[in-house]
Amino acid sequence: MFNVAEASARAPRKSAGERTKELILEKALDLFRKQGFEVATMRDIARAAKVATGAAYYYFPSKEAIVSAYYDEVQRLHAAKVREELVGKEGLGERLASVMHLKLEILKDDRKFLGALFRYTGEPGHPLSVFGQATEAQRKQSMEIFRQALVGTEIGEELKELLPWGMWLGHLGIIVYFIHDESEGQARTHKLVDRFADMLGGLAQLTDAALVRPFVKPFQVRMLETLREAGWSEET
């Protein structure tokens, strides 16, 4: 009996609710992928999961919240893959490119409904706003992943502090580009990632080179000051 309790503590059996929630999420994503976000209705989703509409709302306060839950899963997956794939990779450029390609790989079939993530970007109070209070935890988690890209690379103190935030912001931009990218396999986005990563790697080296650093450092310092002033550090 004690053993059973212990075992369930180690690998807790999913409650009925958890399974239902997963089922709804899964069926919703099926529909989003097939029909797109707009066309799929909450009624459809509930029907596909063989639950009442109310059940869907019991687990997800809104349709967008389903996409948000999906994105949580994406982040978990991304963090895991990054841990695996980053070993042996050296240099900021190579590491950053790897992190981004992995992310895009995870998102590749879901461009049709990814846009829902950005719907509340301009509405500070909204629980699903990318820049809002309610999503701070996810933001930190995501920046943490990008911070991994810096491990083992030789860069100055200022960049070490600036880059995780900068890369996170840049990666949002890349995702928007990715959503718009109709090229085969989103090749253009992947190419763009390689180019940017490469340039960033080069620039990081350049700015730390003995000859150039004296000129660049004041700007880095001022940039840091400015961002702190702007409240960026409030949540770091």
Place this chain on the structure above:
Amino acid sequence: MFNVAEASARAPRKSAGERTKELILEKALDLFRKQGFEVATMRDIARAAKVATGAAYYYFPSKEAIVSAYYDEVQRLHAAKVREELVGKEGLGERLASVMHLKLEILKDDRKFLGALFRYTGEPGHPLSVFGQATEAQRKQSMEIFRQALVGTEIGEELKELLPWGMWLGHLGIIVYFIHDESEGQARTHKLVDRFADMLGGLAQLTDAALVRPFVKPFQVRMLETLREAGWSEET
């Protein structure tokens, strides 16, 4: 009689429809400012303008389209003010700061509903997407305004091509920050603008300085290449 026709050609009398449209726009903005975008309904707006709901939809295909029409007006106003205020201002930093402060000045009372502009950022097909086909004209127009900030400043060829686009993109970011900024009179945003403009001015000078330019130029060239590859030039 000829004179009347001529006069009306020069200053054409507004048709009934145009006046109705303006009335709806005006009343909608009143309500958005008082209640916010969400709370104000199309029914409220129509009632305030003393027309039927259908009439509002006859002129504006969606509620967001009203904000979009408002933003067109903003751009017109901004272009005019920039033309006035930029005379005598010298240096990239000072000119850019001026352009941005003027924009924020125009937007200052409307942060409550500005977020509606960004609602379709992640939906390429949508007529109101910031990055979509349908809004290309507005985008160009807006970049044109930022290009004014460069007039008379001494910067390299690459920057001359990169900056209008870069400033436009950056200014979108500033607007999002502005929307989130609860400081008195959005002082933080204005401060941020000054800092960024100042740094950009300094960086532009630095990168064109004889000692540093050889190092930096290759990066600028690659950046241009990359952006062209990415399709940025397709619409310029």
Place this chain on the structure above:
DNA sequence: GTCTATAGTTAGATAGAC
């Protein structure tokens, strides 16, 4: 706590008469 069933509200959007 996990749902069903059902009824109702709201508000964006549309169709068709005038």
Place this chain on the structure above:
DNA sequence: GTCTATCTAACTATAGAC
């Protein structure tokens, strides 16, 4: 160009079964 009537779908509310 404007109105009335109507539709749709997100969302809410509630009462109750398990």
